[in-house]
Amino acid sequence: MDLLFLDLTMPDVSGFEVLASLQADGIRFPIIVISADVQRASQDRARALGARAFLPKPISVDKIKVLIEHLRREGKL
Amino acid sequence: MSARADVQPFSADQLDALRELANVGVGRAADAFADLLNIPVVLTVPDVRLVEAGAFVRQIIREAGPENEVTAVRQSFTDDIEGEAIVVYYLGDHASLETLVEWVAENGPGSVEAKQELLLEMGNIIVGASIGGFAEQLGLEVSYTPPSIMAYRSRSGSVLERSALPWTYALVTKVLLYVQDKEFGCYLLAFFPEQTINKLRSGIDALLGTA
Numbered sequence: 001m002d003l004l005f006l007d008l009t010m011p012d013v014s015g016f017e018v019l020a021s022l023q024a025d026g027i028r029f030p031i032i033v034i035s036a037d038v039q040r041a042s043q044d045r046a047r048a049l050g051a052r053a054f055l056p057k058p059i060s061v062d063k064i065k066v067l068i069e070h071l072r073r074e075g076k077l
Numbered sequence: 078m079s080a081r082a083d084v085q086p087f088s089a090d091q092l093d094a095l096r097e098l099a100n101v102g103v104g105r106a107a108d109a110f111a112d113l114l115n116i117p118v119v120l121t122v123p124d125v126r127l128v129e130a131g132a133f134v135r136q137i138i139r140e141a142g143p144e145n146e147v148t149a150v151r152q153s154f155t156d157d158i159e160g161e162a163i164v165v166y167y168l169g170d171h172a173s174l175e176t177l178v179e180w181v182a183e184n185g186p187g188s189v190e191a192k193q194e195l196l197l198e199m200g201n202i203i204v205g206a207s208i209g210g211f212a213e214q215l216g217l218e219v220s221y222t223p224p225s226i227m228a229y230r231s232r233s234g235s236v237l238e239r240s241a242l243p244w245t246y247a248l249v250t251k252v253l254l255y256v257q258d259k260e261f262g263c264y265l266l267a268f269f270p271e272q273t274i275n276k277l278r279s280g281i282d283a284l285l286g287t288a
Contacts, residue, residue, distance in 0.1 A: 009120055009121070035104065036103065036105075036120075037104050037108075038104050042117065056104075057097070058097075
């Protein structure tokens, strides 16, 4: 996997749980959280659990393109 | 609680899109609620469906509080879209209305009137952030009537008598915002009647490029 887009609010498992699980397994790819949960505490928690970036919903394709380009320049992709 | 046969059902894609729009609105409401409480708030995935409105409200009231004691605020919205939002305060087994009110206003408020004023203000902030965020994504304007106390520590039976909505069938969005450790929060319900459903359907189709 090269890149993961992850929501925080999902029906059966929270994005935080997914992040924690991936962190425990040793994340080797960038994770971008896309969420409507824009609370500062949620953004901080996502980053603490290894999220590379946080995009608040609603998102645009342009925002995603810019972020992917940024990750490429950083050598993360 | 199934929708009336002549209300055209939404497709899976339309419902998905509505859920996403509701999610953004609810996310803003959660942020505003968290600011008010000064503590992070958990939000659930919005439940979006066509329902028989009265039965849906009765179900939520049954779920909302211990010993069937219910406190709720209602607020209508109008303009490009219209409908009604209801904030039903949620209290877990180890929380009371006092727990919630005193968490927000540490040194009071003492009187019933002051508590109701606080609950109205909380409801108003939550509804405004949620419905405003929802409508904004469709480029729709919305304005609000003043919120009112629908129930204050009332037995659910008496609330049911006052919970009549002006329409029978509606699109409803339901979400729970709560503070995990404190066991309090609120259900946020938004009801959109038939004429607004058609506007939402057009807006969603335009977003999906299927108009």
